[in-house]
Amino acid sequence: MYRSHRRNTLWGIGRLTASLITALAVTVSSVPVSTADDLTSLTRDLGSGADFRLRVGAALALGKSHSRAALAPLIAALDDPSPAVRVAAAAALGVLGLQEATPALTTHLSGETSPVVRSQLRAAIDKLQGAHEGDENAARVLVKLGQLKNLTGVRGLQLIEVFRGATRTHASALPGVEVLADATEGKHESEARKLPLLVLDGVVNQLAQGSSGTQVTISAQVEFVFRKMPEHALTGSITGAARAHESSRILVDQTLVAQLENQALQGAVESAMRGAPEVMQHALR
Numbered sequence: 424m425y426r427s428h429r430r431n432t433l434w435g436i437g438r439l440t441a442s443l444i445t446a447l448a449v450t451v452s453s454v455p456v457s458t459a460d461d462l463t464s465l466t467r468d469l470g471s472g473a474d475f476r477l478r479v480g481a482a483l484a485l486g487k488s489h490s491r492a493a494l495a496p497l498i499a500a501l502d503d504p505s506p507a508v509r510v511a512a513a514a515a516l517g518v519l520g521l522q523e524a525t526p527a528l529t530t531h532l533s534g535e536t537s538p539v540v541r542s543q544l545r546a547a548i549d550k551l552q553g554a555h556e557g558d559e560n561a562a563r564v565l566v567k568l569g570q571l572k573n574l575t576g577v578r579g580l581q582l583i584e585v586f587r588g589a590t591r592t593h594a595s596a597l598p599g600v601e602v603l604a605d606a607t608e609g610k611h612e613s614e615a616r617k618l619p620l621l622v623l624d625g626v627v628n629q630l631a632q633g634s635s636g637t638q639v640t641i642s643a644q645v646e647f648v649f650r651k652m653p654e655h656a657l658t659g660s661i662t663g664a665a666r667a668h669e670s671s672r673i674l675v676d677q678t679l680v681a682q683l684e685n686q687a688l689q690g691a692v693e694s695a696m697r698g699a700p701e702v703m704q705h706a707l708r
Contacts, residue, residue: 461488462485462488462490462492462493465481465484465485465488465493465496466481466485466492466493466496468480468481469481469482469485469496469497469500469508469512470496470499470500475503475505475507475508476507476584476585476588478500478503478505478508478511479505479507479508479511479588479592480588482497482500482508482511482512482514482515483511483514483515483518483591483592485497485515485519486514486515486516486517486518486519487515487518487604488519489519489520491521493515493519494516494519494521494523494524497512497515497516497519497524498512498516498524498527500512501513501527501528501531501544502531505682506537506539506540506685506686506689507585507588507589507685507689509531509535509537509540509543510539510540510543510589510592510689511588511592513528513531513540513543513544513546513547514543514546514547514592514593514595514596516528516547516551517546517547517550517551517595517596518595520551521551522551524547524551525548525551525552528544528547528548528551529548531544532544532545532548537686538690538693539686539689539690539693542693543592543593543596546596547596550596550598553598562599562600562601562616562618563599563600563618564599564600564601564618564619564620564621564703564707565600565601565602565603565609565612565613565616565618565619565620565621566594566600566601566602566603566620566621566622566623567602567603567607567609567620567621567622567623567652568587568590568591568594568602568603568605568622568623569622569623569624569650570624570625571583571586571587571590571624571625571626572625572626572627573586573626573627574626574627574628575627575628575629575630575631577630577684578681578684582627582630582684582688583627585685585688585689586625586627586645586688586692589688589689589692589693590623590625590647590692593692593693593696594623594696594699596696597696597699597700597703598700600703601618609622609652610652610653613652619651619707620651620652620653621649621650621651621652621658621703621706621707622649622650622652622655623647623648623649623650624647624648624650625645625646625647625648626645626646627643627644627645627688627691628644628645628646629642629643629644629664630642630643630684630687630688632680634671636671637670637671637672638668638669638670638671639668639669639670639671639673639674639680639683640666640667640668641666641667641680641683641684641686641687642664642665642666642687643664643665643666643667643684643687643688643690643691644662644663644664644691645662645663645664645688645691645692645695646660646661646662646663646695647660647661647662647695647699648660649702649703649706651706651707658702658705658706659702659705659706660702661695661696661698661699661702662695662698663690663691663692663693663694663695663696663697663698664691664694665687665688665689665690665691665693665694666687666690667683667684667686667687667690669683
């Protein structure tokens with residue numbers, strides 16, 4: 424379980440001078456899915472991939488396939504042991520846009536214990552219900568993920584991959600937002616579709632471990648800034664923080680510690696994204 428909060432602030436341009444780091448965790452989601460072989464491979468990766476990041480990428484790619492064949496494996500992934508995969512599966516079902524997913528999402532919402540996953544399940548349900556009622560969820564703004572950095576010194580590029588996946592998942596759930604694939608050229612897509620384009624940069628400022636009695640706590644803090652394109656104008660920022668708690672017995676297993684870190688980071692990203700609609704609305708005026 425985690426607790427989260429957020430605040431809005433301005434972010435100096437000097438924080439964004441580091442070079443772009445491209446994460447590999449969800450690159451598969453940028454590849455068009457158009458053949459039965461593609462769907463079969465992604466379904467296999469989602470169902471049996473050993474690395475949760477592979478399963479996250481497969482879930483997101485299946486959602487973007489807009490194929491009815493993706494429905495069953497994505498629903499099955501709502502029971503994945505990794506919260507990150509469950510979040511990705513819920514987000515993908517929202518993108519897939521099939522009303523048949525609503526009962527499964529609702530059922531899992533009632534039994535889900537992770538606040539991060541519950542939030543994404545609600546977002547997917549709302550998205551499907553909105554699509555049923557009208558065109559309220561049609562894309563009104565395009566978002567491209569930009570510089571995502573890890574300033575904590577913890578787990579290096581591996582943590583950036585988790586950060587990028589969480590950012591894509593939670594940004595994709597925002598109403599009226601379409602997050603472009605990494606391989607998509609944002610300026611061309613914006614001009615072709617006559618939609619505004621924002622670039623979203625972010626940093627993990629803190630990932631700290633503490634303990635109290637028999638509990639260990641991981642605290643995470645993140646910050647994002649929006650840039651309006653093509654001007655590259657800084658328009659505002661959002662921040663988020665979260666804590667994840669578990670028994671101190673997990674300290675003997677670094678895999679479990681990493682999972683708790685991921686949970687805290689996911690919660691911090693979710694916390695920050697609650698402030699995104701207001702900042703984006705201001706940016707597009």
